[in-house]
Amino acid sequence: MPDQETAKSPETSASSTRNTAMESPSTPPVVYPSRRSQKRWVIVAVVVVVLVGGIFLWRYFAGFETTDDAQVDVHLYPVSARISGYVQTVHVGDNEYVQQGAPLVEIDPKDYQVAEAKAQANLETAEASARALNIDVPISSVDTTSQLKFTSSDIENAKAAIAASEKQVAAAQARILEAEAENVKAQDDVQRYHLLLIKDEVAKQIYDHAVAAAQTDTASVAAAKAEEASAEQNVAQARSRFIEAMARDESAQAGPQRVASTRARAISAVADVRQKRAELDQAELNLGYTKVLAPVSGEVNKKVVVGLNVDPGEELLTVVPLGEVWITANFKETQLKHMRAGQKVEIQLDANGRTYDGHVDSIAGATGPLFSLLPPENATGNYVKIVQRVPVKIVLEPGENRDHQLRPGMNVEAKVYFR
Numbered sequence: 001m002p003d004q005e006t007a008k009s010p011e012t013s014a015s016s017t018r019n020t021a022m023e024s025p026s027t028p029p030v031v032y033p034s035r036r037s038q039k040r041w042v043i044v045a046v047v048v049v050v051l052v053g054g055i056f057l058w059r060y061f062a063g064f065e066t067t068d069d070a071q072v073d074v075h076l077y078p079v080s081a082r083i084s085g086y087v088q089t090v091h092v093g094d095n096e097y098v099q100q101g102a103p104l105v106e107i108d109p110k111d112y113q114v115a116e117a118k119a120q121a122n123l124e125t126a127e128a129s130a131r132a133l134n135i136d137v138p139i140s141s142v143d144t145t146s147q148l149k150f151t152s153s154d155i156e157n158a159k160a161a162i163a164a165s166e167k168q169v170a171a172a173q174a175r176i177l178e179a180e181a182e183n184v185k186a187q188d189d190v191q192r193y194h195l196l197l198i199k200d201e202v203a204k205q206i207y208d209h210a211v212a213a214a215q216t217d218t219a220s221v222a223a224a225k226a227e228e229a230s231a232e233q234n235v236a237q238a239r240s241r242f243i244e245a246m247a248r249d250e251s252a253q254a255g256p257q258r259v260a261s262t263r264a265r266a267i268s269a270v271a272d273v274r275q276k277r278a279e280l281d282q283a284e285l286n287l288g289y290t291k292v293l294a295p296v297s298g299e300v301n302k303k304v305v306v307g308l309n310v311d312p313g314e315e316l317l318t319v320v321p322l323g324e325v326w327i328t329a330n331f332k333e334t335q336l337k338h339m340r341a342g343q344k345v346e347i348q349l350d351a352n353g354r355t356y357d358g359h360v361d362s363i364a365g366a367t368g369p370l371f372s373l374l375p376p377e378n379a380t381g382n383y384v385k386i387v388q389r390v391p392v393k394i395v396l397e398p399g400e401n402r403d404h405q406l407r408p409g410m411n412v413e414a415k416v417y418f419r
Contacts, residue, residue: 065339066415069389070329070347074408077296077319079104081310082289085111086206094302098294098319105292105304105316111213112287114182118220119280121175125227126276128171130269132164132234133262165235172228179224186213205309296321322404327358327394329414330368332387338418339363345394348413352405357397360416364391392416 085107092104190211294300298321310316327347331339339360347356367388369376394414396406406412 063419064415064417065331065335066413067329067331067335068411068413069331070327070394070412070414072325072406072408072410072412073328074321074325076408077298077321078315079292079295079317079319080313080315081105081107081292082312083107083112083286084311085290085309087304087306087308087310090302090304090306092300092302092317094300096300097322098297098300100294100297102294103291104294104300107290107292107310109287109290112283112290116280116283116287117178119276119283121171121178123273123276123280125168125171125175126269126273128164128168130266130273132161132168132238133266133269162235162238165231165238168231169228169235172224172231175224176221176228179221182220186216186218189213292316294319296324298322298324320408322407323401325401325406325408326361326396327412327414329392329394329412329416330389331392331416332389333367334387336363336390336392339392339416344417346415346417347394347396348415349406350411350413351407354405356400356406358394358400359397361393361395364393366390 087105088108089106090104091102091106092098098104296319298319301318301320303318304310304316327345341360341362343360345358345360347358348354349356367390369388392414394416
């Protein structure tokens with residue numbers, strides 16, 4: 001018995017101790033947080049962070065639109081000949097940068113210098129004829145109104161008509177000398193080109209052109225001699241009129257008709273002067289067109305070489321104005337909701353990775369496919385909706401392309417900022 005009580009005494013002692021601790025009011029119980037509550041707060045924090053980050057990302061990506069379907073664009077300036085002729089000099093090489101107004105090509109000016117001299121001589125002849133006829137008009141008018149014989153003043157006018165006719169003869173003789181000089185030159189050219197043609201050193205087209213020019217100059221000599229004969233005949237007629245004026249009176253009845261005829265001839269002579277002056281202006285223009293100048297500053301893409309015979313309108317070279325480039329960015333139609341002119345744009349060039357600043361200039365009036373040679377036709381039974389792209393013109397800020405790294409046709413990435 002004592003052994004059993006001794007064995008039970010530890011359990012009894014522990015039980016009594018636990019009861020005493022539970023019944024003691026001075027010691028509070030220890031409470032530990034559960035793991036489920038901790039996980040809940042972590043999840044809430046993660047959701048809040050994701051929402052805040054999503055809002056910021058949404059605001060960031062909603063503030064711009066970007067596209068990599070964008071290229072550098074520019075207006076190309078084709079330079080063509082305005083006259084026909086032989087290319088004598090080419091002043092530029094391939095991919096050479098030129099300033100506006102710089103000489104690019106020179107066409108042989110000799111033919112046009114001769115044409116200018118011819119037009120000048122024709123104008124002087126027409127002016128001399130007009131002066132003579134304008135002197136005859138007041139003579140006839142005085143005879144008709146006064147019905148008197150020639151007075152001393154009328155005789156002086158007749159002498160002036162003779163002097164004017166003699167000037168016509170002098171002008172015609174000068175024209176003969178000029179035409180003969182041109183003819184000698186043309187005949188020499190024919191002989192020289194004939195020798196070159198025999199040696200196959202020149203094209204037959206050039207020899208034929210020289211032969212035709214020689215024939216033309218020969219005809220010009222004959223025409224100049226005919227003009228001289230006509231001028232001399234005019235001198236004789238003027239002298240005859242002077243003698244007749246001294247010998248007899250003008251008929252009063254025939255006076256008005258004579259005055260009208262003289263005035264008509266004078267008007268015709270004035271019109272002829274205007275025509276010859278216009279021909280001279282055209283000859284001077286053609287002579288100026290022998291020098292082809294750069295329409296704008298830019299790089300040259302050369303197509304012409306020395307020795308080429310060109311025709312009016314034939315393209316000689318192309319000038320690329322690198323200082324006037326812009327960007328054509330093709331945005332999807334769903335990206336244009338908030339896009340407006342004047343918005344800031346960042347342009348990244350694929351060639352060197354550099355970023356350029358610009359702004360939206362304008363949005364095209366139609367989608368890209370409508371400007372193609374064969375616009376699409378959607379009125380079909382198998383229609384499939386496709387997101388269209390609209391060209392947007394983007395211009396660079398001043399000074400962004402001063403080094404001319406942006407070349408037409410290069411690919412870029414454009415990013416338009418709405419705010």
